[in-house]
Amino acid sequence: DAGVIQSPRHEVTEMGQEVTLRCKPISGHNSLFWYRQTMMRGLELLIYFNNNVPIDDSGMPEDRFSAKMPNASFSTLKIQPSEPRDSAVYFCASSPGLTGELFFGEGSRLTVL
Amino acid sequence: GQQLNQSPQSMFIQEGEDVSMNCTSSSIFNTWLWYKQDPGEGPVLLIALYKAGELTSNGRLTAQFGITRKDSFLNISASIPSDVGIYFCAGHLSSSNTGKLIFGQGTTLQVKP
Numbered sequence A: 001d002a003g004v005i006q007s008p009r010h011e012v013t014e015m016g017q018e019v020t021l022r023c024k025p026i027s028g029h030n031s032l033f034w035y036r037q038t039m040m041r042g043l044e045l046l047i048y049f050n051n052n053v054p055i056d057d058s059g060m061p062e063d064r065f066s067a068k069m070p071n072a073s074f075s076t077l078k079i080q081p082s083e084p085r086d087s088a089v090y091f092c093a094s095s096p097g098l099t100g101e102l103f104f105g106e107g108s109r110l111t112v113l
Numbered sequence B: 001g002q003q004l005n006q007s008p009q010s011m012f013i014q015e016g017e018d019v020s021m022n023c024t025s026s027s028i029f030n031t032w033l034w035y036k037q038d039p040g041e042g043p044v045l046l047i048a049l050y051k052a053g054e055l056t057s058n059g060r061l062t063a064q065f066g067i068t069r070k071d072s073f074l075n076i077s078a079s080i081p082s083d084v085g086i087y088f089c090a091g092h093l094s095s096s097n098t099g100k101l102i103f104g105q106g107t108t109l110q111v112k113p
Helices: none
Strands: A005-007 A010-013 A019-024 A031-038 A042-050 A053-056 A065-071 A074-079 A088-095 A108-112 B004-007 B010-014 B019-025 B031-037 B044-049 B055-058 B061-065 B071-076 B085-092 B101-103 B107-112
Touching: A005 A088, A010 A019, A019 A088, A019 A108, A031 A074, A042 A065, A042 A074, A042 B101, A053 A065, A074 A088, B004 B085, B010 B019, B019 B085, B031 B061, B031 B071, B044 B055, B044 B061, B044 B071, B071 B085
Parallel strands: A010 A108, B010 B107
Antiparallel strands: A005 A019, A019 A074, A031 A042, A031 A088, A042 A053, A065 A074, A088 A108, B004 B019, B019 B071, B031 B044, B031 B085, B055 B061, B061 B071, B085 B101, B085 B107
């Protein structure tokens, strides 16, 4: 069975450019999470959805970040405009319920120059 | 806010040695989970614990859910080189009616052959 699929795996962009990260959760999972990982701050929850509805976006750093989940099989995380401090690995994870058992994708490594 | 204190931050051990790491919290959790992250990959769930006092094994891994519900430990017996990675504890509060996890800062394990 396919796991959580993220794209792109790597992205290098220049400051000010728009970045869009994509995620396909595991089929049948009704919760989706976006995390950011850095050496300094570890794993930070940015936003999560339950049944395609955003439940908690308190972790989204600022208005430059936005996330959507138009249907049960697709989500995007957008950064516009990007800044060097946004450089990190962004993980998408999905969960079949509310047990806390998350299944992570392989991550999207973003470098903003 | 809720925080998890995970220790040690890093470990460098000889192959064949046993390893122990733990996590403490100022808050009570209903579920404790342990994840492992290999380099360049997303975290993968190792063990989930659902009851205070529960002791669960998964091969050479053993984890316990502390009786106070504020701590958990993970032991790895007879370490091997492929145990290298970052181990994260995570707590879940089911009464929040969400899948939101709080992650520890991680324990980086290096194994010398």
